[in-house]
Amino acid sequence: MKNVYLALGSNIEPREEYIKKALQALNAHQQIAIIKKSSVYKTAPVGYTDQANFLNMVIEVETSLLPLDLLEVCQSIEKQLGRRREIRFGPRTIDLDILIYNQENRKTERLTLPHPRMYERAFVLIPLDEIAPGLVIPAENGKHAADYIERLPESDIKGVRRWTEKGSAEE
Structure with a gap:
């Protein structure tokens, strides 16, 4: 089994439901x-900022899937949950990103490991x-x-707040 870290994010309502359904789909897969x-x-959008705030989290999984097969599963779940790729960022x-796959370094046309932008994203690094x-x-x-979190602007770090089940961010 390979040790993998995945990032999940959603900013289209119902955000919590999309995250829960993605977690259920991942957990239901026989090889995950x-x-x-x-x-x-709760986090502010990055890149394209004219959109709603996100809910983000990171999970650790074990899988027997190869990296590209895991990518296919993640993209299939995104598609099942209505993900459309119309505007970059x-x-x-739902967004499912492979952050780290079994401590591997890899760069192909479809997948770069570890995730190439994770080092600059507080919403990934903090969870x-x-x-x-x-x-x-x-x-x-x-x-x-933590080494990368220390290098981020304070505004990025403050923009990442724990979300409670009651639907509010902790201050």
């Missing part, structure tokens, strides 16, 4: 087992650090998520 889940965080029902604070990020000279 969810090991840990971060808290859910635009609104989405990743929550569930795997000692995780060494591959190809990064022994650095952890």
